[in-house]
Amino acid sequence: MLDKEGIAKRIAKEIKDGFYVNLGIGIPTLVANYIPEGMEVVLQSENGLLGIGPFPFAGEEDPDTINAGKQTITMLSGSAVFDSAMSFGMIRARKVNLTILGAMEVAENGDIASWKIPGKMVKGMGGAMDLVASAENIIVAMQHVNKAGESKLLAKCSLPLTGINCVKKIVTELAVLDVLPDGGFKLLERAPGVSVEQIRNSTAGRLIVDGEIPEMVV
Amino acid sequence: MNKVVSNADEAIKDIEDGMTLMLGGFGLCGLPEKCIAALVRKNVKGLTCISNNAGVDDFGIGLMLKKRQVKKMISSYVGENAEFERQLLSGELEVELIPQGTLATRCMAAGYGMPAIFTPAGIGTEVAEGKEIRNFNGKDYLMELAFEADFAIVKAWKGDTMGNLVYRSTARNFNPLMAMAGKITIAEVEELVEPGELDPDHIHTPGIYVHRIFKGFDYEKRIEQRTVR
Numbered sequence: 001m002l003d004k005e006g007i008a009k010r011i012a013k014e015i016k017d018g019f020y021v022n023l024g025i026g027i028p029t030l031v032a033n034y035i036p037e038g039m040e041v042v043l044q045s046e047n048g049l050l051g052i053g054p055f056p057f058a059g060e061e062d063p064d065t066i067n068a069g070k071q072t073i074t075m076l077s078g079s080a081v082f083d084s085a086m087s088f089g090m091i092r093a094r095k096v097n098l099t100i101l102g103a104m105e106v107a108e109n110g111d112i113a114s115w116k117i118p119g120k121m122v123k124g125m126g127g128a129m130d131l132v133a134s135a136e137n138i139i140v141a142m143q144h145v146n147k148a149g150e151s152k153l154l155a156k157c158s159l160p161l162t163g164i165n166c167v168k169k170i171v172t173e174l175a176v177l178d179v180l181p182d183g184g185f186k187l188l189e190r191a192p193g194v195s196v197e198q199i200r201n202s203t204a205g206r207l208i209v210d211g212e213i214p215e216m217v218v
Numbered sequence: 219m220n221k222v223v224s225n226a227d228e229a230i231k232d233i234e235d236g237m238t239l240m241l242g243g244f245g246l247c248g249l250p251e252k253c254i255a256a257l258v259r260k261n262v263k264g265l266t267c268i269s270n271n272a273g274v275d276d277f278g279i280g281l282m283l284k285k286r287q288v289k290k291m292i293s294s295y296v297g298e299n300a301e302f303e304r305q306l307l308s309g310e311l312e313v314e315l316i317p318q319g320t321l322a323t324r325c326m327a328a329g330y331g332m333p334a335i336f337t338p339a340g341i342g343t344e345v346a347e348g349k350e351i352r353n354f355n356g357k358d359y360l361m362e363l364a365f366e367a368d369f370a371i372v373k374a375w376k377g378d379t380m381g382n383l384v385y386r387s388t389a390r391n392f393n394p395l396m397a398m399a400g401k402i403t404i405a406e407v408e409e410l411v412e413p414g415e416l417d418p419d420h421i422h423t424p425g426i427y428v429h430r431i432f433k434g435f436d437y438e439k440r441i442e443q444r445t446v447r
Binding site: 045046047055060063069070073075081083085091111162163164 | 247295298323325326337338339345375386441443444445446447
């Protein structure tokens, strides 16, 4: 089974040299720590920055320079800032190559729910609806089951949707799965020490297991 | 062409109960904190506020929420404010949550004189309810209307007396978009300079969009998530 860092490490393998990548809040943010050495990747922050640098050293925080999670960050040589309309313009126009975000639920048709639990939690969708509606390549990083032990990979989302038919790949603590264009979660890899049976028991939606499923290399 | 007013209280003096305001900033970054403080002092009520976030409990728009000055918030993300969540869940506060890119582009459309935009954000979700959908090249788009606001209130780094503005770093965010979109636009700046001192090539908001400008003193610039290496 993977921890959060493990999920981030595995997702980092999906990043290719020259990619512009938008990382969501939570586990996706950790992916930045595992971008392979020597690879040139530019991180986009939807509040209006290309080229997110590392967190500042204590005492060097700049309140004007933050990421979409409102954390203080630094810029890199070659960073660029812009307004929020341009930021979502480049997302809508599919200039960003890869979007990695979290979710509360994903359905076997690629629907995603991530922004609201009616009557309980209202935080808002932020930029997630714009991202999932436009991005070509969307990977969801999340836990396979919720705190109550219920599967988050469903036949149909029960929570209000963030977007429809958009998730392409899911990486959880148990597995890597593709969401097939015709529907269904295709099991690609098992996390170290996790059996197909365990994954099957944790997946409420249609799981497609085709042949021998390799253990992932993290 | 001198648009300078002496302070925030003078800049907002004719903002009245029930008006619609745009407020720049992303979280607390690039927030027009001097005008918000003046709005709290003036205690105008029944406001509709268009702003990406709703501040935190004790800073930003959170201060106006605490005094029940806000009737309706139009925002994309409000997760940082417990008082907001309480007022929302209890039904005291009306809230319209909209995608962040839609929020930004509806401001931009207003400033560009366009009545509406088409965006795929929200298709198939509750955001699309009651809205016109058009199909272009096989993909569905929602029609979203340009915002109308009585006042836009923005924060810039530098401005000149003609209202030309320059923003700094990610404090730019929604500010230039909202600056273009208000019937009356108020800009508060950290440095107010004479015409000619800003390089015309570096101006983000041309002064034509700005009606009032003043220099704010002692910016607090509170950090929401101080994170270090």
